[in-house]
Amino acid sequence: MSRILLSGNESVAQGAWEAGAVVGVGYPGTPSTETLARFATLPGVYAEWASNEKVALEVAAGVSLAGKRVLVTMKHVGLNVASDPLLTLAYTGVRGGLVILVADDPGMHSSQNEQDSHNYAAFAHVPMFDPSDSAEALAFTREAFDLSERFDIPVLVRSTVRVSHAKSLVAPGERTVQPDPGPYKTDPAKWVMMPAMAKARRLDLDRRLAALVDFAASTPLNRLEFRDTSLGIVCSGVTYLHVREALPDVSVLKLGMSYPLSTELVRQFAEKVDRLVVVEEADGFLGRTLAAAGFVLESVPLPASGELSPGLIRTAFGLEAPPLREPDTSMPPRPPLMCPGCPHRPVFNALRRMRAVVTGDIGCYTLGALRPLASMDSCVCMGASIGMAHGAELAGGMADRPVVGVIGDSTFAHTGINGLMSSVYNGATSTIAILDNRITAMTGHQGNPINGITLQKRLPHEIDLVALCGALGIEHVRVVDPHDLAATESALREEAARDELSVLVFRAPCALLIRDKGDPYAVDEDACTKCGLCVKLGCPAIGKDETTGKAFIDTALCVGCAQCVQVCKYDAIVHTGPACDLGGV
Amino acid sequence: MLTTVMLCGVGGQGTILAADLLAKVAAAEGLDVKLSEVHGMSQRGGSVDTVVKYGEQVLSPVTDPGMVDHLIAFEIIEAMRRIHYVKPGGRILVNPSAIQPLPVLTGDAPAPHGMQAILDEERAIFIEADVLACQAGSPKSANVVLMGALSWGLEFSEKSWRDVIASRVPPKTVDANLRAFELGRSACQKGECEL
Numbered sequence: 001m002s003r004i005l006l007s008g009n010e011s012v013a014q015g016a017w018e019a020g021a022v023v024g025v026g027y028p029g030t031p032s033t034e035t036l037a038r039f040a041t042l043p044g045v046y047a048e049w050a051s052n053e054k055v056a057l058e059v060a061a062g063v064s065l066a067g068k069r070v071l072v073t074m075k076h077v078g079l080n081v082a083s084d085p086l087l088t089l090a091y092t093g094v095r096g097g098l099v100i101l102v103a104d105d106p107g108m109h110s111s112q113n114e115q116d117s118h119n120y121a122a123f124a125h126v127p128m129f130d131p132s133d134s135a136e137a138l139a140f141t142r143e144a145f146d147l148s149e150r151f152d153i154p155v156l157v158r159s160t161v162r163v164s165h166a167k168s169l170v171a172p173g174e175r176t177v178q179p180d181p182g183p184y185k186t187d188p189a190k191w192v193m194m195p196a197m198a199k200a201r202r203l204d205l206d207r208r209l210a211a212l213v214d215f216a217a218s219t220p221l222n223r224l225e226f227r228d229t230s231l232g233i234v235c236s237g238v239t240y241l242h243v244r245e246a247l248p249d250v251s252v253l254k255l256g257m258s259y260p261l262s263t264e265l266v267r268q269f270a271e272k273v274d275r276l277v278v279v280e281e282a283d284g285f286l287g288r289t290l291a292a293a294g295f296v297l298e299s300v301p302l303p304a305s306g307e308l309s310p311g312l313i314r315t316a317f318g319l320e321a322p323p324l325r326e327p328d329t330s331m332p333p334r335p336p337l338m339c340p341g342c343p344h345r346p347v348f349n350a351l352r353r354m355r356a357v358v359t360g361d362i363g364c365y366t367l368g369a370l371r372p373l374a375s376m377d378s379c380v381c382m383g384a385s386i387g388m389a390h391g392a393e394l395a396g397g398m399a400d401r402p403v404v405g406v407i408g409d410s411t412f413a414h415t416g417i418n419g420l421m422s423s424v425y426n427g428a429t430s431t432i433a434i435l436d437n438r439i440t441a442m443t444g445h446q447g448n449p450i451n452g453i454t455l456q457k458r459l460p461h462e463i464d465l466v467a468l469c470g471a472l473g474i475e476h477v478r479v480v481d482p483h484d485l486a487a488t489e490s491a492l493r494e495e496a497a498r499d500e501l502s503v504l505v506f507r508a509p510c511a512l513l514i515r516d517k518g519d520p521y522a523v524d525e526d527a528c529t530k531c532g533l534c535v536k537l538g539c540p541a542i543g544k545d546e547t548t549g550k551a552f553i554d555t556a557l558c559v560g561c562a563q564c565v566q567v568c569k570y571d572a573i574v575h576t577g578p579a580c581d582l583g584g585v
Numbered sequence: 586m587l588t589t590v591m592l593c594g595v596g597g598q599g600t601i602l603a604a605d606l607l608a609k610v611a612a613a614e615g616l617d618v619k620l621s622e623v624h625g626m627s628q629r630g631g632s633v634d635t636v637v638k639y640g641e642q643v644l645s646p647v648t649d650p651g652m653v654d655h656l657i658a659f660e661i662i663e664a665m666r667r668i669h670y671v672k673p674g675g676r677i678l679v680n681p682s683a684i685q686p687l688p689v690l691t692g693d694a695p696a697p698h699g700m701q702a703i704l705d706e707e708r709a710i711f712i713e714a715d716v717l718a719c720q721a722g723s724p725k726s727a728n729v730v731l732m733g734a735l736s737w738g739l740e741f742s743e744k745s746w747r748d749v750i751a752s753r754v755p756p757k758t759v760d761a762n763l764r765a766f767e768l769g770r771s772a773c774q775k776g777e778c779e780l
Contacts, residue, residue, distance in 0.1 A: 030624070165623060335631060
């Protein structure tokens, strides 16, 4: 079959499909999201977004128990959430092959940390594959399913941004339909992990791991590439490609399977090279593992965090002077921002005006932390806003500033609901704002339990947030249209002043969901008094003219949401004509 | 020989789709190709770049300062931010319209000045991509205008470009995008922006 251009994510999906996986389940998270999105479009599969990664892995464990192959997808921090089932699934093992794609984000392009998922492989004692590009992502994922069943264990496939979001040529293959697993038999010794059974499975895990170490010594996934033997580099994943480009003549031990390691294989390599160096991103996992196994490693001055590149590797090995030119740092920074017409903006505008202490959460609305809205005090992990709001109120000491927890619809369904239940139970007096923009926006518009849109467009089951909060026993629950700035601010002020737990649902669709843009507005220069209130909204369509100091609106960007019209006290923001005359096309 | 193209701009300008067109053209012409992009948070109006590398064999999908053969800037400030990536003698194509970053709009940072002069010194070619896109019938086709400009001077046949564009853009926009490609290509031809 001819080769086509696929991303690493798409290739993992293709590999799982070719391996006969019949179910895919995950939670969106950059850079993993397109994997499940792609899998869902392939023939003969069922796929769903779970409410969070732990649920996703548990659904997958059920599929495996029933004897079918299943793909699970998540980003690196999602594996923290799914780690609870993962560490015990290593004990139970699998029936149908269970493969987890975990996509790491060294350099933190779109994440709150750059944790290295290799540590989870070692922590859970489950094998990990490290593909370097799309072709390997496909082949390794296929292989991972076979390995999972052969060694009775879940398998992690680790990618990084430069695998997941890189595209290269692959040759897709045919699907291998797996044979029927036969009649189901209850097997409590394998699947019921209470102490008596878990103790036996713990020992069995050691046996399976020992067999995997033998496998690691002989599998073609790991490759000894001998060239000039004065330098030998151990590497995995996309780093292998950086090394090959940077240092084409050196010997390389390419680890396609980075856990468990075969020390025998490393010894074969180490014996033949003069200097042994590990090149890896972010965390130093392989280096620590090899050092602990007694190998003498030479260290080179690689960056301790962030991504590597061929140039950084050449520099670390002293092969090239730093680039001839320094970057021009005089340019103004361009941080990401909320879109024109974003329904989150008025909420943060009100919170800033209230001088609220805002415990934030993960999503587009985290951008409310940046100037000029600059009204978020914390962002830690999915769901943290609600527990932190309770804790901050509990501790007191915020003077007269109200505390408000801010969380998105999808994030609330992910792990916010747990915090809210605990807040109700403990008599919290927090004010929680759920920004329900009807979509999981930041990761590229996925469905979630709050909007009810399912991945394969099955019959929707939308969860009623107001009824849910009512069922928890929260008396003060209000739905507010955030595009109404006065209503938004008064609702926040009233509920923040109340000495009881309250939930405000700010409901308006993501600006990117609205196809029919309103007519753009413009600033009437004669009426503008340069007060700057509209500029403080932080809308990318509104600016302050450098010379006149008056506001202006970029009609090409304005979507006509009229938020700025509501803050202008001088009626200086008025309707205008269309942005670009299309000449009748 | 390895060729490295960097496309940069502001999240939402269509750099990823444009890079996809280039990568598919290189693949259609029988070359190895890799594309690396970053999306997610930066997509929301942030500074973005996408790298396409093609040749007999491509290893790493990423590039380094001083290694880029063609820098295609969808926005002038983003061009300035990445001049140091361009090889000596590399080509710089710039859409001259500026999208002011939020810190400039709000008065937190001064607007940059003198960019045109610096880019002139770098022998950058300015392609009025927004104007040409409107002429082509779709203001959103500025990315394809720039691919048209890039195509002039590259080794790929015009047919490969046209085939890939026709198969990749939404069906209703094929004509506008092909016009956009042609306008960009002839703008570059007139501007004598060969390497």
